[in-house]
Amino acid sequence: MTAASIPPLPDRRRVGVIGLGMASAPHARSLADLAGRIEVAGCFSPSAERRAAFSSRFGLPTVDRIEALLDDPTLSAVLVLTPPDTHAELVARCAAAGKHVLLEKPLDATPGGARAAVSAMEEAGLTLGVVLQHRFRSSVERLAALMRDGTLGRPLSAAVAVRWWRDAAYYAQPGRGSKARDGGGVLLTQAIHTLDAFVGLLGLPEQVAAFAATSPLRRIDVEDVVAAALRYGDGMLATIDATTAAYPGYPERIEIAGTNGSAVLAGDRLEVRLCSGEHIVAGEDGTTLGGGADPMAFSHHHHRAVLADFLDALDEGRRPRVDGREALKVHRLIEAILAASDGGATVAVGAP
Numbered sequence: 180m181t182a183a184s185i186p187p188l189p190d191r192r193r194v195g196v197i198g199l200g201m202a203s204a205p206h207a208r209s210l211a212d213l214a215g216r217i218e219v220a221g222c223f224s225p226s227a228e229r230r231a232a233f234s235s236r237f238g239l240p241t242v243d244r245i246e247a248l249l250d251d252p253t254l255s256a257v258l259v260l261t262p263p264d265t266h267a268e269l270v271a272r273c274a275a276a277g278k279h280v281l282l283e284k285p286l287d288a289t290p291g292g293a294r295a296a297v298s299a300m301e302e303a304g305l306t307l308g309v310v311l312q313h314r315f316r317s318s319v320e321r322l323a324a325l326m327r328d329g330t331l332g333r334p335l336s337a338a339v340a341v342r343w344w345r346d347a348a349y350y351a352q353p354g355r356g357s358k359a360r361d362g363g364g365v366l367l368t369q370a371i372h373t374l375d376a377f378v379g380l381l382g383l384p385e386q387v388a389a390f391a392a393t394s395p396l397r398r399i400d401v402e403d404v405v406a407a408a409l410r411y412g413d414g415m416l417a418t419i420d421a422t423t424a425a426y427p428g429y430p431e432r433i434e435i436a437g438t439n440g441s442a443v444l445a446g447d448r449l450e451v452r453l454c455s456g457e458h459i460v461a462g463e464d465g466t467t468l469g470g471g472a473d474p475m476a477f478s479h480h481h482h483r484a485v486l487a488d489f490l491d492a493l494d495e496g497r498r499p500r501v502d503g504r505e506a507l508k509v510h511r512l513i514e515a516i517l518a519a520s521d522g523g524a525t526v527a528v529g530a531p
Contacts, residue, residue, distance in 0.1 A: 191218040192490060195248035195278075197269060198260035199224040199233040199241075202283050205479035206258055206310075207237040209486045212479075216490055220254045221247055249276040256306075256493065258486075259283065262354065263362045267292035267299075274303040281308045281489045284371055286506055288362025293510050297503035308489040308499035309506035312481035313376040315488070318449035318462030322435075322442055323380055325451060325459070332438030337417035339377050341370040344428035347397065356399030364393070364401030366513045370421040373431045375501070375509040376444075380435070383508055383528050384409035384417065391520035394424045407516045419516070507531035 194217055196203065196210075203222075210219055221242035224230050230241040248254055249272060256279040259269050266287040273280045280300060286293035286309060300307035313319055325331055343365075354360035361368050389407035393399060407419040430446035440453035444462075451459035485501070492499040511531035519526040 191216060192256065192493065193218045193220045193251075193254045194256045194258060195220050195242075195251070195254050196222040196239075196258045196260065197245060197248065198258075198262075198283070199226075199229050200260065200262075202260045203233065205477075205482040206260060206283075206486070207233070207239060208479040209483035210239070211237070212483050213486060213490070217486075220251055223248060245272075249273065249278065255279060256281065256489075262360050263288035263367075264292075264360045267296045270296040270307070271299045274299040274305055277303070277305070279306040279308075279489075279493060281310065281486065282503075283310045284375075284506070285362060285367050286503065286510060288358075288360065288367075290510065290514055293507060297507060300503060306489075306493055306499065307503040308485070308492065309501050309503060310482065310485050311372060311375040311501045311506060311509070312485045313372040314379050314501060315481045315484035316376070316447045316462065318444055318447050319376050319379070321459075321461040322433075322444060322449050322451070325442070326380060326435075326437075329439075330453070331435065331440055331442060331451070333413070334381060334411075334415050334435055334437050336415065336436040337377070337381060338432070338434045339370075339373060339417070339419045339421070340429075340432040340434075341365070341373050341421040342425035342429045343369055343423050343431070344426045345369075345403075345423040350397045350399060356397065356401055356403075358400050361401065363513065363517070364399065365403050365421045365423050366391075366405060366516060367510075368401075369423055370405075370419075370431075371509055371513065373433065374419070374421075374512060375506070377433055378508050378512060379505075380433070381411070381415075381417070383512060383531070385412045386410040386525050386527055387512070387515040387519045388525045389419075389516040389519040391517055394422075396424050402517070402520075405516065405520075407519070504531070 219239050221240050223245050234241050257273050258281045260283045286296050350356045391402040391405045403423045405421040409417040433444040435442045442451045447463040449461040489499050508531045515526045515528045
């Protein structure tokens with residue numbers, strides 16, 4: 180099936196997809212769920228074999244040239260699902276072509292590239308949404324509401340734990356676990372989702388102290404074990420414990436202790452216990468959701484929510500819930516943690 184064989188349909192936004200690797204599956208399912216709102220003009224990969232496999236699996240049209248998407252005047256947005264080291268360049272090309280972009284995390288493999296991607300879209304007056312789907316979990320949304328309305332009181336202490344497992348087959352894939360392609364290890368590639376949810380709940384700290392290391396389990400040039408301590412302006416302290424060396428992989432956790440009680444997020448399950456005796460439970464069952472050997476072992480529902488919010492933002496002329504500027508916050512936290520580890524000293528986080 181080719182893009183040219185499908186005429187435009189009225190009242191649906193036409194989009195293209197660039198990148199048909201592992202990350203494309205939840206997006207393809209989300210596009211199918213939202214078929215009443217969106218029309219896929221074409222999906223591109225430089226690999227003919229990958230295009231054929233993707234089209235056969237998901238029934239979506241493919242194109243063999245990226246220009247077939249960027250030069251299509253009826254196409255208003257592009258989903259960019261390629262490896263991190265390609266993001267800044269592809270976003271710049273989309274911006275030059277006048278296309279809005281929904282970008283898989285991270286913004287780019289380098290700090291400079293991340294900022295360049297955001298700037299390119301802002302200067303073009305276009306919308307950049309970033310796929311950091313944990314903020315769309317019902318448990319995270321409920322906890323955010325409880326913090327906004329003061330139910331937990333003032334936060335005093337917090338902890339993040341992402342104790343996941345990735346096996347030898349995962350790191351055997353070309354470029355996986357390399358700084359050149361991925362830009363980083365457990366922080367930028369795996370824990371970024373949980374860290375982004377954490378930043379969405381509590382904001383950025385003022386100072387970070389940290390250690391980051393590569394375990395002897397695999398031959399990679401990025402970190403897979405991290406321990407960090409954070410200090411906030413109001414005196415709150417927090418810790419981050421992140422690794423892909425914890426077999427067989429456990430549900431990621433965010434814990435917050437406040438003056439009125441405590442909250443624990445484990446996977447997509449929220450449990451809140453208040454000093455008043457009230458007990459609040461929300462979300463799902465707290466399973467690992469991709470924390471084990473299979474990184475894609477999760478529902479696509481949160482990806483669908485990200486895509487739906489992106490479409491709503493375009494229709495309503497507003498910012499997506501996680502746009503480029505918002506995504507820069509978690510990038511700044513990760514940069515500060517790695518800088519603190521490299522320099523052996525506390526680092527001021529500063530503005531993203």
